[in-house]
Amino acid sequence: PARLVVLISGRGSNMQALAECCEREAWPAHVAAVISNRPQAAGLAWAAQRGIATGCVDHTAFAAQSDPRAAFEAALREAIDAHAPDLVVLAGFMRILGADFVQHYAGRMLNIHPSLLPAFTGLHTHRRAIEAGCRLAGSTVHIVTPELDHGPIVAQAAVPVLPGDDEDRLAARVLRAEHVIYPRAVRAWVDGAWWLDGGRVRHAPGAADDLWHF
Numbered sequence: 001p002a003r004l005v006v007l008i009s010g011r012g013s014n015m016q017a018l019a020e021c022c023e024r025e026a027w028p029a030h031v032a033a034v035i036s037n038r039p040q041a042a043g044l045a046w047a048a049q050r051g052i053a054t055g056c057v058d059h060t061a062f063a064a065q066s067d068p069r070a071a072f073e074a075a076l077r078e079a080i081d082a083h084a085p086d087l088v089v090l091a092g093f094m095r096i097l098g099a100d101f102v103q104h105y106a107g108r109m110l111n112i113h114p115s116l117l118p119a120f121t122g123l124h125t126h127r128r129a130i131e132a133g134c135r136l137a138g139s140t141v142h143i144v145t146p147e148l149d150h151g152p153i154v155a156q157a158a159v160p161v162l163p164g165d166d167e168d169r170l171a172a173r174v175l176r177a178e179h180v181i182y183p184r185a186v187r188a189w190v191d192g193a194w195w196l197d198g199g200r201v202r203h204a205p206g207a208a209d210d211l212w213h214f
């Protein structure tokens, strides 16, 4: 079975949705480990309770090194590779990753970003979507490339921005959609239903339909 290593920084609800889907649907894949950069991440405790291997590489522990980011990324890479992942799944992982690190996992690292990319890369996506007067918001599953939030798109979910929405209400609506599309996108990878071809994602005929509708 394919080995998935999931990286989180906090709550980990996308990781939970993925792990639960994996188990419920008896995928030929499993979450081999959940690794956080924050020891307090709630998702770590959840995973440990489910008997999933957990790890933490605390980015603040490298502050005294001459190159803190390089030292953090080397340690993170070691922690990930100890679990021999076929796919690395970023799920609310809130550290920017350097080009060397990304290159090491080229084509086998996914991220979910809470906007309809290429709009609203970076932080505070929901607030910015509301301020811009967007009628649609959503989330994007994409392959990680060195340029932040710019990799080839695998799946997207759109949700309406409703009158009276604030950041939290919109975030909750987007999150519910994420819990559907992220597991589907990973499952589709497990099934070989999409692949990378010349910097773009190609989908097997008919296979992409449920990566957009939910």
Ligand code: GAR
Residues within 6 Å of the ligand: 008, 009, 010, 011, 012, 013, 014, 015, 091, 092, 093, 094, 112, 113, 114, 122, 139, 175, 178
């Ligand atoms: C999700 O909405 C995800 O899209 C977002 O953080 C949330 C994590 O929630 N990711 C980013 O902002 C990445 N820059 P979770 O920890 O409950 O899965």
